[in-house]
Every structure is written in C-alpha cells, then in structure tokens.
Amino acid sequence: MTLLEACRYGERELKRAGVPEAGLNAWLLLEYVSGCSRSHYLAYQEEELSEEAKRRFLEVIERRSKRVPLQYITGTQEFMGHSFLVSDQVLIPRQDTEVLVEEVLKVLKPGMRFLDLCTGSGCILLSLLLGCPGAVGVGSDISLPALKIAEKNRALLGQEALLLESDLFEHVEGAFDLIVSNPPYIKSQEILGLMEEVRMFEPVSALDGHEDGLYFYGRIARESCSYLKAGGRLYLEIGWDQGQAVPELLREQGFQEIEVKKDLAGLDRVVTGVLRN
C-alpha cells in the first residue's frame, strides 16, 4: 500500500462511516502512524508503507470509523499553542475554551493565586501558567484518572501546580485572586443529541450539567464567595444559551461588574464577575 493509496482508502472508509472531514482525518491518521510530513507525502506519494505502518493504519481507520475521536486515537490535542495529552478520561480541549484563557490572561499577574475547577486535562490551568510565568495555580477535579492526565501534562510542560482530587471546593484551601472553570454544562436530556464522537466516547461526567445544565454554575457561584479574596474575579465558560442564566446566578451571590464575552463564532462563551467584599 502506497502513501497515496492509504490516504484514498482511509478517506473512503471514513466517508462510508459518516465521519466529518474524512479526507483530513485519513491524512492525520496516516501522519500519526507513519510519521510522514505533509511535504514528504506530497513529494513521495508512491512510497510504500512499511508492513507495521500499514497494519497500524488499518487499525486506526477502523477505530475512527467507529467514531472514536481522532484525539483519543492520537492521544494529543493542541490548545493555546501547546500540545496536551488526552485520554477518554478527559474532555478533549476545545478551541472555544481559548477565549476563556485569553480573558483570564488579560488580568492574571505574576504572584497571583488562581484556582481552576474541573481542570480535566489541565489545559486551562497549564495554559494560564505558561501564559503568565510567576502566577500560582491550583487545579481540582473530582476524577482521579483525569488528574493523572493533568499531572502528566504538568510534567511535560514543565510547570509547577498543585493538583487536587476534589468535588469542586471540597479539598481546596486558602484564598484566590481568580477562580476559573469550564464545568460540565450540557443539559442531561441534550447529551443524546450530541455528535457520536462526544456522546459515545467523551466522559459524560465532564459534560452533564444536570437537568437545567446549570448545576455546577450554581454551586461554583455560591461556594466561590468563601474562596475569593476581596476584589477577586470569577471566570466561567458557558454554553451559547446560558448568557442570561449564569450572570443571574452571579448577581444573586453579590458579584458585580458582570460581563459576558463572545467566542469567535459570535456566541456567548465566557461570564466574569468580581466580588468586592
């Protein structure tokens, strides 16, 4: 099987399985198993794949045909320009979440102490530390397997951070200048309507925001009052239709200067507020 034949075969199989962007997926999987660069591929399309590469390629095409997300097959996802390890125990970092990180980086300063609740792969926590050397970061997650991935990412990216197994604030101590979170926020009954890759393979505990999708926002808004310093800020990623409800939850807890920021698609994505007293 040549590189070209592999790409064509992969694209055909993935199309048949209904995988979006079948051609791109086939190429990325070929790159993953063969280590072949795009420019090498374009110059040497007739090159034969080794038996081992061919075997692995057929295997990964089959897995992707079953709608296993590309990132769970390759084990990595780029986020904020850094490479993060992922497994099916963590949510795959989303580009939408970069808006949250960018908003926080506007106010995060060296010496500030911040908390990332529901840290998952650690993508938010570690991107903030990389973007603001000298800041002090704590990450918490209820899932021990997720924390193991976050710990690997921490070590690979050479950052210092405290990682806690904790149901939101349960084992968190001290006061923070900033609290950040991208908690689970999908309404339970909407999970079945999500694309197969998400619904069948991503951890449901990282998606499910209970009946109204607002369960974690309510708890975070209430409990963060005991962990924010005076003048401290809360930053939350939200779903496109939560730009009214989540600010209301913050208002009820006495947050001020509440703002909703949009993502690159023009949808409500981040809510922030400050606690003055």
Ligand code: GLN
């Ligand atoms: N904070 C992680 C992320 O943004 C995980 C979020 C989650 O599990 N809901 O990728």
